[in-house]
Amino acid sequence: MKVTTAIRSGLCAASRNKFLVFIFFACNLLLAAAVAAPMHDAMAAHLGDSKMSADLVTGFSSAWLTEFQIANEGFLRGFSTAILYAGILFLALNTILSAGAFEVFAQGEGAGMHAFGRGLGKYFVRFLCLAIAASVLYYVAFWFFNGPADGWIRRPFEKTVFERTEFWLLLARDLLLLLVVLVVNAMVDYAKATIVAVPRPTRFPLFAAIAALFRGMGFVLRQFVRVMAIYIGVGLFSVAAILIYAVFARYFPQHSVATIFFWFLVAQVLLWFRWMFRLASWGATVAFYQSHLPVVEPAPQPAPAEAAAQV
Helix, strand or coil: CCHHHHHHHHHHHHHHCHHHHHHHHHHHHHHHHHHHHHHHHHHHHHHCCCHHHHHHHHCCCHHHHHHHHHHCHHHHHHHHHHHHHHHHHHHHHHHHHHHHHHHHHHHCCCCCHHHHHHHHHHHHHHHHHHHHHHHHHHHHHHHHHHCHHHHHHHHHHCCCCCHHHHHHHHHHHHHHHHHHHHHHHHHHHHHHHHHHHCCCCCCCHHHHHHHHHHHHHHHHHHCHHHHHHHHHHHHHHHHHHHHHHHHHHHHCCCCCHHHHHHHHHHHHHHHHHHHHHHHHHHHHHHHHHHCCCCCCCCCCCCCHHHHHHHC
16 A cells, blocks of 8 residues: 555545544543633632733733742642643543544444444553553653763763754754654554454453554564655644644734634634544554455355255
């Protein structure tokens, strides 16, 4: 399968299964609203009916922010902890939901909510184990590049004035870290594809997840150029959505309650498309992986005369 064909297949799969986009969008929006609700209550209690509440509609005030931070120091400390736990919950939620999405993409046209529910029930434990394994790999990558590798680069230049060389080496380190993160992400996605495309019953989900991760790694290394091209190709759609929002934010200032509400609506529309492109990436992953599976030829059927003779 060509890169463009895989990307087109992923976009078509996500567009065909819009209910998946709404599930991911709605679940994440509700969770974000639940996390943001305490901050809203704290800000509303602090502002009350003061003139500052009206002034903040037309522009941000750093003086008010400083005052709010001093007055709500204890709340903000607890809220930062809540954000940490919410991030873990976001990761777990999207990992569990991805089990249903991958099953829908693996089944192809005609798959619906039944396939989504079946995927959740069959694969969510293995997908959670994959998320834990990926977290370990991300930790090792960031520790290495921001720890030992950073020291190896900076140490020779501590007492020199060759800042240009150090700058380019640090830039190369950051680009290499980005590449490693993309590769790990691709490995996890293709590990998920191996789990749903070739179901293997297991009593030990952790071992099955680790085995799938190695299969995904092998596939990514064998098809490295095309895998990265598909991954980056679909990712460019998300980048375009972010750029559109940045341009909108730059030339459409907030100066009233109505414009703030309009900002919110535009942000949700673009966030919906970002989820669609994320699902398109998974659809492209499944389509590309399935295109490399061996074709099982049907068993030859005996001729009518031979069948009658056997009877």
